[in-house]
Amino acid sequence: MRVVIAEDSVLLRTGVQRLLEDEGIEVVAAVEDGAALLDAVREHRPDLALVDVRMPPTFTDEGLRAAIEARRLVPGLPVLVLSQYVEERYAVDLLVGGASGVGYLLKERVADVAEFVASVRRVAEGGTSIDHEVITQLMVRSKRDPLDSLTPREREVLGLMAQGLSNTAIAAEMTVSDGAVEKHVGNIFSKLGLEPSTAEHRRVRAVLTYLGRT
Structure with a gap:
């Protein structure tokens, strides 16, 4: 597996690189800003981009936009976002923008090496790995819930799907x-109106519906 890391903190960038290499x-490139990330992606065509949210020059949302x-x-480039924060606007854009290979973890998860590496892989x-806190905040932002037709058990299953778990x-x-x-x-696919399709991954679409609730 070939990975590009975009993280402005030298200590964290070096630490994550060493962790992955171990x-x-x-790690084919480790860069500090969004522009360098795009250059690295063009050059290396990696299997995964591991990206911080807040990077130079304004330290707001450059990483997510990149x-x-x-x-x-x-x-289809798999992207795993690492952040101290949940940037709701661009997080939804990222998650909805692709049918597979997306993740959003809070940086504290890096402390659990096994969990972090499992999420990277x-x-x-092509799977998903979404932090519990990210799920919670994205759910709170919604004004209506299209999932009312699901039973509590089906909601539980969908929540575990959103965490990236297999059946x-x-x-x-x-x-x-x-x-x-x-x-x-x-039943979840049926109630959410997700018909079989070669163009979309129903499992991921169900998860995105769960996260966006729109």
Whole structure:
């Protein structure tokens, strides 16, 4: 796996690079701002871009905007955002802008090395990894809930899907059979009006509906 890191803090950038390399993940570029991220993405076409939200020159949302642009430059580029904050506007743009390979974690999660590396691999493979706090804040921003038709059990399954868990992992978490989870997932797709499609990943669309609630 080949990764580009965009993080303005030298200590964190170096630390994350060392952590990934210790896990056998190649870091092809480690940069400090959004412009350099886009240059690195163009040059290396990495398997994943690991991006901070707030970078020079204004330290507001340059990282997220660069991540969105990077996915335009390389359609389908997996992007994992690391931040101390939940930037709601651009977080939704990033999540809705692609059908797979997106993640948004708070920086405190890096402290759990196993969890962080698992998230990196999951997103690089086209999955999702969304922090609990990010989910909570994005849900609060919505004025209406399109998920009212779901049962509490189906909502629980969808919440675990949003965390990036597979059906098997959800079954283990809920102490139910794989078949029961598959039935819940099928009901979720049906109630959210997500028909089978070769152009979209229904699982990711369901998660995005859960996050955006729009």
